[in-house]
Amino acid sequence: MSIPGAVPGNYYAEGSMNNYYFQGGGTMVQQPLQYHLYNTPLPHVSNLSPHQKTIHGFFISDSLREELHRKNEMILQTVNAQEYGLPEELHEYHSLYPLDLTQEKSTEVFGYQSSVYKCMCSVDGRTYALRRIEGFRLTNEQAMQTIDGWRRIKHANIVSIKEAFTSKAFGDHSLIFVYDYHPCSKTLYDVHFGPQAQLASQVVVGVPKTSDHIIHERILWSYLIQLTSALKKIHSVGLAARLIDPTKILVTGKNRIRLNCCGVMDMLTFDSAPNVAHLQQDDILNLGQLMMTLACKSLTATHNISKSVEYITQHYSQDLKNMILYLMSQPVPMKTVDQIITMLGPRVLQEINDVQNANDILESDLGRELENGRLVRLLMKFGFINERPEFDMDPAWSETGDRYIIKLFRDYVFHQVDEAGLPVLDVAHVLTCLNKLDAGVDEKIVLMSRDELSCLIVSYREIKACIESAFRDLSKSK
Numbered sequence: 001m002s003i004p005g006a007v008p009g010n011y012y013a014e015g016s017m018n019n020y021y022f023q024g025g026g027t028m029v030q031q032p033l034q035y036h037l038y039n040t041p042l043p044h045v046s047n048l049s050p051h052q053k054t055i056h057g058f059f060i061s062d063s064l065r066e067e068l069h070r071k072n073e074m075i076l077q078t079v080n081a082q083e084y085g086l087p088e089e090l091h092e093y094h095s096l097y098p099l100d101l102t103q104e105k106s107t108e109v110f111g112y113q114s115s116v117y118k119c120m121c122s123v124d125g126r127t128y129a130l131r132r133i134e135g136f137r138l139t140n141e142q143a144m145q146t147i148d149g150w151r152r153i154k155h156a157n158i159v160s161i162k163e164a165f166t167s168k169a170f171g172d173h174s175l176i177f178v179y180d181y182h183p184c185s186k187t188l189y190d191v192h193f194g195p196q197a198q199l200a201s202q203v204v205v206g207v208p209k210t211s212d213h214i215i216h217e218r219i220l221w222s223y224l225i226q227l228t229s230a231l232k233k234i235h236s237v238g239l240a241a242r243l244i245d246p247t248k249i250l251v252t253g254k255n256r257i258r259l260n261c262c263g264v265m266d267m268l269t270f271d272s273a274p275n276v277a278h279l280q281q282d283d284i285l286n287l288g289q290l291m292m293t294l295a296c297k298s299l300t301a302t303h304n305i306s307k308s309v310e311y312i313t314q315h316y317s318q319d320l321k322n323m324i325l326y327l328m329s330q331p332v333p334m335k336t337v338d339q340i341i342t343m344l345g346p347r348v349l350q351e352i353n354d355v356q357n358a359n360d361i362l363e364s365d366l367g368r369e370l371e372n373g374r375l376v377r378l379l380m381k382f383g384f385i386n387e388r389p390e391f392d393m394d395p396a397w398s399e400t401g402d403r404y405i406i407k408l409f410r411d412y413v414f415h416q417v418d419e420a421g422l423p424v425l426d427v428a429h430v431l432t433c434l435n436k437l438d439a440g441v442d443e444k445i446v447l448m449s450r451d452e453l454s455c456l457i458v459s460y461r462e463i464k465a466c467i468e469s470a471f472r473d474l475s476k477s478k
């Protein structure tokens with residue numbers, strides 16, 4: 001059988017659906033489908049005519065698929081709790097997985113050592129990030145109430161907190177904070193100052209840093225806008241962030257940042273009753289220091305401000321330099337986040353434009369998968385009906401009546417051969433047929449019996465009715 005109207009070689013089906021390898025002794029072991037099987041088109045198929053399409057055109061982009069797969073894989077990662085000396089259960093959480101693998105824990109930020117774990121909640125089945133403050137004994141129960149204000153904050157640039165509690169499950173007095181989990185996220189420190197970032201910007205001895213190694217100005221403005229937006233929310237409810245540190249800012253997507261560990265300092269320093277207005281001024285100052293650190297790509301940039309300003313003047317616009325200097329200046333009498341927002345002005349519009357463009361790209365990717373989801377549901381119905389060994393005490397059910405038409409249609413879609421008797425693997429033909437079937441169009445096709453002795457002329461609308469009726473029979477039997 002050949003495909004009427006199909007242009008041979010127009011479409012390319014690449015890759016196999018499963019990954020096989022042979023174990024010693026010749027047993028074939030099936031591996032789960034690996035995302036890396038889908039690669040971008042090879043050079044010899046990339047120069048297609050305008051009417052041709054590669055199979056990649058039908059699915060979401062490789063990079064997005066890989067990113068989503070990695071995130072899903074990360075959510076499912078587990079370790080043996082005993083091996084890592086972790087409790088099997090902690091309050092309503094289980095399956096703890098350490099996210100911070102550094103041996104030497106710093107006490108610089110909180111004044112206590114802290115660890116972070118991914119975990120599952122047995123109440124809602126979701127994944128969370130637990131931050132454990134080690135060896136902290138809570139003396140005043142009222143401190144727990146400081147979390148209430150933070151729990152009400154829902155903001156795109158703040159990692160949401162769920163709850164806090166104390167625990168002796170680790171063998172000490174620990175204070176535990178439960179935050180939303182953002183799989184595969186890194187800290188801003190890891191992204192710009194971690195070993196990989198260092199490697200990328202390694203300076204050859206004697207050769208000065210080139211502008212390739214600095215963070216692009218547009219990214220710096222984007223960070224500033226996102227953090228200002230987070231501070232606006234926090235200050236407007238009478239709280240202060242208190243931690244604007246590269247190790248406590250999460251990068252959860254491309255240039256997408258979120259303030260992490262909100263509420264921890266309020267609990268740790270509850271007894272000293274800090275002044276919120278002063279802390280809010282400190283937030284603005286810390287934001288300026290962070291921006292200077294990032295612009296100079298040096299963690300010690302604030303130790304020599306005049307040298308750092310000189311560096312920023314050389315590499316960035318006057319606007320950015322003025323902004324950083326404003327953030328770091330003395331408050332006379334008070335600086336507010338609203339003033340920063342006014343100064344950001346048109347940059348905010350640029351950010352909105354970038355965000356909306358990114359959103360459009362994601363929406364078009366989603367649109368492609370939407371079609372695929374529809375077709376998968378149709379294929380599942382085929383699977384339920386075709387080749388069913390017996391139904392309603394009738395061993396010939398799937399081969400007779402309406403079901404015979406479905407079987408012949410399945411052959412028409414998937415089992416065609418070309419003039420030389422070779423299988424036709426034309427994805428476009430399959431997609432066209434399935435889409436027409438799903439829409440139930442009036443177009444008629446010729447279905448041939450396997451022995452080629454008889455043929456039926458039926459419309460897609462009629463085949464659709466056959467499938468719906470057969471599927472209804474199957475679902476009624478439950």
Ligand SMILES: Nc1ncnc2c1ncn2[C@@H]1O[C@H](COP(=O)(O)OP(=O)(O)OP(=O)(O)O)[C@@H](O)[C@H]1O
Pocket residue numbers: 099100102105106109114115116129159179180181182183184185186187189247248250260
């Ligand atoms: N809410 C979260 N969701 C996902 N991953 C998180 C979350 N919070 C922290 N992490 C990850 O946990 C790891 C450790 O975080 P942590 O804040 O301890 O950073 P750190 O650089 O180790 O800081 P410190 O030196 O203070 O311990 C980081 O890789 C971070 O990406």
